[in-house]
Amino acid sequence: MELDSTDWALLAALQTDASESNQALAERVGVSAPTALRRVRRLREAGLIRAQVALLDEDRVAALQGQGLTALAEVSLDRQGDEHLQAFERRAVQDGAVQQCYRVTPGPDFVLVLRVADMPHYQAVAERLFTQDANVRNVRVFFATRCAKFGTQVPLRAGG
Known part of the structure; x- marks a missing residue:
């Protein structure tokens, strides 16, 4: 699987805050909401995103x-x-x-x-x-x- 700059930007953004909406994530990385949703789904299916969890203090x-x-x-x-x-x-x-x-x-x-x-x-x-x-x-x-x-x-x- 090859990743482009959008994929890398999505991974970096999700590591910072995976709780924001898909729309906010898309705006943060400069793509449309459907593109962000599709790309994140692909990254998850490829196993690059293992889980999205809440980190407790x-x-x-x-x-x-x-x-x-x-x-x-x-x-x-x-x-x-x-x-x-x-x-x-x-x-x-x-x-x-x-x-x-x-x-x-x-x-x-x-x-x-x-x-x-x-x-x-x-x-x-x-x-x-x-x-x-x-x-x-x-x-x-x-x-x-x-x-x-x-x-x-x-x-x-x-x-x-």
């Missing part, structure tokens, strides 16, 4: 709920064969507390971003993902005290 939601804890975990496995990496990855991505899961190198095998209500909930996650897995050799966890930046945008080259 974790700190404000946590304040309303009473608590919230973000942890970053480095996980090293004893056996790193592909089947072992895939098995851990499957378990991690199925856990609701895991917000992001990355295979990394060098160093640990995985870095996980976890979001839980409080320390007892973190301990339950640690038991499920780390303690019960005989292949987990080492886990280093960092608890976030403040988030200075959180981004979701995929960098796009100017004009594609």
Whole structure:
């Protein structure tokens, strides 16, 4: 699939605010509303747009709920064969507390971003993902005290 400057402009605009109307999106990128609608549909069908979601302010939601804890975990496995990496990855991505899961190198095998209500909930996650897995050799966890930046945008080259 080849993308032109309009496609790239639509992708960039949607990353900034996917909640605006199709008419406003079309005006922002300088095309007609039917063109914007058709192009966005094509980009979605091609799998370039995975989902359109609302991003919640974790700190404000946590304040309303009473608590919230973000942890970053480095996980090293004893056996790193592909089947072992895939098995851990499957378990991690199925856990609701895991917000992001990355295979990394060098160093640990995985870095996980976890979001839980409080320390007892973190301990339950640690038991499920780390303690019960005989292949987990080492886990280093960092608890976030403040988030200075959180981004979701995929960098796009100017004009594609």
